[in-house]
Amino acid sequence: MLEKAIKGNVLYWGWLFFLLAIIGVGAGAYMMQLEQGLGITGLNRDVSWGFYIAQFTFLVGVAASAVMMVIPKYLHNFKAFGRMLILGEFLAIAAVSMCLMFIIADLGQPQRLMNVLLHPSPNSILFWDMIVLNGYLFLNLLIGWVTLQSERKQVAPPKWIMPFIYLSIPWAVSIHTVTAFLYAGLPGRDFWLTAVMAPSFLASAFAAGPALLILLGLAVKVFAKWDPGKESIQALAKIVVYAMSVHLFIVACKVFTAFYSQIPDKLYHYKFLYLGLDGHTTLATFSWVAIAAGVIAVIILLNPRNRQAENVLAFSCILILLSTWIDKGLGLISAGFIPNPMKQVVLYTPTQPELLITLAIWAKGFLILTILYKVAVGVKKEIEA
Amino acid sequence: MKSSRRKFIRMAGFAALGWSICPSLAGAAVEAGPKLYFKGEEQLSATQWAMAVDTKKLTRQVMNKCIEACHTLHNVPEIDSNQNIKWLWIEPFRNLFYDQSHPNLTDMANKPFLALCNHCENPPCVRVCPTKATFKRPDGIVLMDFHRCIGCRFCMAGCPYGSRSFNFFDPRRYLEQLDPEYPTRTKGVVEKCEFCAHRLDKGQMPACVEASEGALLFGDLSDSSSDVRRALRERYSLVRKPKLGTGPNVYYLI
Ligand code: SF4
Ligand code: SF4
Numbered sequence: 001m002l003e004k005a006i007k008g009n010v011l012y013w014g015w016l017f018f019l020l021a022i023i024g025v026g027a028g029a030y031m032m033q034l035e036q037g038l039g040i041t042g043l044n045r046d047v048s049w050g051f052y053i054a055q056f057t058f059l060v061g062v063a064a065s066a067v068m069m070v071i072p073k074y075l076h077n078f079k080a081f082g083r084m085l086i087l088g089e090f091l092a093i094a095a096v097s098m099c100l101m102f103i104i105a106d107l108g109q110p111q112r113l114m115n116v117l118l119h120p121s122p123n124s125i126l127f128w129d130m131i132v133l134n135g136y137l138f139l140n141l142l143i144g145w146v147t148l149q150s151e152r153k154q155v156a157p158p159k160w161i162m163p164f165i166y167l168s169i170p171w172a173v174s175i176h177t178v179t180a181f182l183y184a185g186l187p188g189r190d191f192w193l194t195a196v197m198a199p200s201f202l203a204s205a206f207a208a209g210p211a212l213l214i215l216l217g218l219a220v221k222v223f224a225k226w227d228p229g230k231e232s233i234q235a236l237a238k239i240v241v242y243a244m245s246v247h248l249f250i251v252a253c254k255v256f257t258a259f260y261s262q263i264p265d266k267l268y269h270y271k272f273l274y275l276g277l278d279g280h281t282t283l284a285t286f287s288w289v290a291i292a293a294g295v296i297a298v299i300i301l302l303n304p305r306n307r308q309a310e311n312v313l314a315f316s317c318i319l320i321l322l323s324t325w326i327d328k329g330l331g332l333i334s335a336g337f338i339p340n341p342m343k344q345v346v347l348y349t350p351t352q353p354e355l356l357i358t359l360a361i362w363a364k365g366f367l368i369l370t371i372l373y374k375v376a377v378g379v380k381k382e383i384e385a
Numbered sequence: 386m387k388s389s390r391r392k393f394i395r396m397a398g399f400a401a402l403g404w405s406i407c408p409s410l411a412g413a414a415v416e417a418g419p420k421l422y423f424k425g426e427e428q429l430s431a432t433q434w435a436m437a438v439d440t441k442k443l444t445r446q447v448m449n450k451c452i453e454a455c456h457t458l459h460n461v462p463e464i465d466s467n468q469n470i471k472w473l474w475i476e477p478f479r480n481l482f483y484d485q486s487h488p489n490l491t492d493m494a495n496k497p498f499l500a501l502c503n504h505c506e507n508p509p510c511v512r513v514c515p516t517k518a519t520f521k522r523p524d525g526i527v528l529m530d531f532h533r534c535i536g537c538r539f540c541m542a543g544c545p546y547g548s549r550s551f552n553f554f555d556p557r558r559y560l561e562q563l564d565p566e567y568p569t570r571t572k573g574v575v576e577k578c579e580f581c582a583h584r585l586d587k588g589q590m591p592a593c594v595e596a597s598e599g600a601l602l603f604g605d606l607s608d609s610s611s612d613v614r615r616a617l618r619e620r621y622s623l624v625r626k627p628k629l630g631t632g633p634n635v636y637y638l639i
Contacts, residue, residue: 037572038536039553044467048541048551108536108551108573115516115535126515126539187509187629188545265484341547342480346467 001152004378005371011223015370019363026360029353030105038108040353046340047348049106049333051358056102058208058328059365060179061201063095063136065209067172068239069232074165080231083380086151087220087228088213089144090372095209096137096175098365103130105357125181132175139168144372152379176201183336191269191336194257200250206243208324210236211317216373218314224377237313241301244320248294251327268343273335278345283334286326294323427588431605433506433525434580435634436591437616438499442600448475448499454596455578460569462559470550472578473593476500481625481637498637499601501593502527502548502578503625506632510540510549519575525606525634526580536573545629549577606634 008016033040043050066088072078073085104110121127143164150157177198183189184197214236217228258270271277276284297319306312339345350358455461455473462470479486479494486494504527510519511527518534521527541549555572563569567583570576580603581591589595594603604611613636616622620638627633 037552037554039468039572041553043551043553045469045471045541045550046467046547048538103537106537108538108575109534109571112516112533112535115518115533119516119518119533121515121517123512124515124539125513126537130515182539183542186513186543186545187631188626189542337542341545342476343483344480 001148001375001379004375008374012374016367019367019370022363023360023367026356026363029356030360032353033357034110040351042349042351042354044346044348046344046346047334047337049337050348051350051354052102052106054329054333055358055361056099056106057179057332058325059095059099059102060133060175061205061324061328062209062212063092063099064172064176064202064205065213066092066140067169068206068210068236070165070169070172072235075169078235080229080235084217084228084232086144086148086376087216087373089140090376091209091213091216091369092140093137093144093372094365094369096133096140097368098361099133100137101361101364105361125178125185129178129182132171132178136168136171136175139164139171143168148376148379151383154383173202176205183332188341189336190265194254196250196254200247200254203243203247203250204324204327207240207247207320210240210243211320214240214317215314218310220373220377224373226377226381233313234307237301237307240317240320241298241307244294244298247324248291248298251291264343268339269335272338272345273331277339280345280347283330286330290323290326290331293319297323429585429588431524432607433605433634434504434585435604435606435613435636436580436594437602437613437622437636437638439600439602439616439638440496440498441638442598443498445497447598447600448497450596450598451499451593451601454592457562458564458592459567460556460560460564462556464559468553470552470556470576472550472576473499473501482623484626485623500546500548501635503546503631503633503635504580506634507630509543509545509631513539513543515539522582526582528579528582529576531568531570531574531576534574536575538575540575545626545631546633549575551575
């Protein structure tokens with residue numbers, strides 16, 4: 001089936017070369033990081049995780065979202081998703097690959113990566129995160145490939161794949177839960193020390209992932225001239241708006257707990273996130289943009305008429321991605337480390353090489369995604385022709 | 386053992402790879418019972434090592450001497466940015482005990498104290514490390530294997546005391562003089578105070594304790610006649626963030 005990836009028009013190849021160019025620049029920056037160390041990033045003694053880990057956290061959510069189509073399709077026999085499901089599974093593959101690349105980019109000694117397997121430490125959540133992420137990557141590769149292949153032959157997927165499909169449902173939940181536990185169980189990091197960490201991760205994931213899928217579905221419709229189907233897009237739109245509402249509700253709950261209790265340990269982090277601390281208000285500005293974008297998107301999407309207008313839907317999905325990305329990609333990690341254990345504000349701003357490496361990993365993800373989508377859509381078109 | 390180890394270092398070309406080796410860890414890294422790492426007659430042993438900081442004796446001068454002793458002995462580089470390395474450092478009372486200070490504690494709040502790793506009884510850094518590069522010795526010392534560390538910095542997120550530092554750069558770049566007795570680290574690994582485990586193994590007290598003119602006391606917590614226990618009996622003391630349940634083993638005598 002892979003041969004479908006090498007037959008494309010100018011636009012397709014132009015896009016691939018554009019991505020490759022970004023990857024090339026990022027690779028240069030990464031070589032610099034390998035040689036000089038993480039000192040070329042904006043990370044510091046107090047904010048020891050930054051942009052890489054934040055992207056990883058955001059993308060785990062995107063990966064987990066495939067389950068929002070697997071559940072209706074296989075547990076409730078919602079046929080409309082059958083058409084589009086493969087796009088969800090392939091998005092998961094691209095997203096998990098990016099997650100793993102971001103973890104590796106964040107390591108101070110990447111050549112020792114295998115130590116995690118050589119000296120397995122079940123006490124460490126990072127150990128489990130590696131397992132669930134790689135497992136989820138494997139599951140989606142397997143399920144995606146096998147189902148697409150049988151679709152091409154126009155036969156029903158083999159029976160043996162069903163247990164894997166069912167397994168992928170709790171597994172998707174697990175990747176996000178385990179990632180949330182990376183943060184949630186640390187003493188002295190009060191911003192993260194909350195039981196709603198995993199639920200809130202899932203809520204924002206089920207908004208962000210499907211929102212991205214809708215946009216990708218619409219892009220496929222425009223660029224590849226293949227329609228993933230109105231019904232599935234509409235069903236996804238409903239999932240997005242409800243998940244986003246739950247996400248915003250959980251944010252409100254967390255803010256209430258911090259501000260009403262007025263316990264400094266918790267409060268300062270939220271002050272930093274929403275009001276600014278010691279005059280540092282950059283992040284607060286972003287946070288309010290995130291809230292505003294989220295609320296506006298929900299208000300728009302609650303109205304079925306808006307959901308049906310594809311351009312309005314696309315606009316709202318962009319708002320939701322912006323909102324959830326700021327929440328995970330900027331707020332979550334920074335506000336967890338600031339103020340530091342001595343209650344001092346030490347800031348973190350990503351540097352240029354750090355941004356280039358980040359961009360390159362995103363480009364690699366989109367490269368994987370483009371090629372996989374090219375194959376999937378090629379097969380779909382072939383059957384329908 | 387010694388000569389073969391030396392040969393090993395040379396042979397493996399660790400230096401070229403930018404690795405470093407810590408003799409005191411060579412035995413302990415092989416996770417095993419106490420027998421494997423107890424190396425000699427002269428070694429000081431304990432059930433739980435602990436330190437007591439006599440804050441009344443802490444003058445700027447004494448503190449600087451302690452830091453100097455520690456940082457030169459362990460080749461800790463002086464880096465002038467927030468990507469710096471600190472094993473032993475000065476921090477005002479207000480920062481160390483912000484949950485136990487109040488606005489009217491004016492004199493005390495600004496008083497400079499020494500800060501270091503607490504060698505927690507229930508160390509979160511050990512719990513979160515995915516490679517066991519951070520581990521706890523049977524005598525309670527929380528140690529690091531610099532060769533195994535992958536630089537994920539989970540332990541930095543896990544430590545609630547800000548006691549860990551990361552080598553953002555090759556530390557040798559910032560070292561004017563090297564102490565050949567102790568290995569330098571490579572870029573990309575985490576490090577912290579290790580209660581001078583390598584000195585205890587040779588029958589010596591930690592370097593900072595020796596330099597402290599009596600301001601730092603060190604001993605076995607389970608031995609009721611030790612300096613630390615005696616001081617704790619006689620003086621009022623604080624530990625940092627006791628409510629977190631990490632069980633810090635650095636006590637501040639007030
Ligand atoms: S103070 Fe920090 S580094 Fe030291 S043992 Fe406790 S958690 Fe670990
Ligand atoms: S940075 Fe090193 S010591 Fe710290 S948790 Fe990671 S592997 Fe363990």
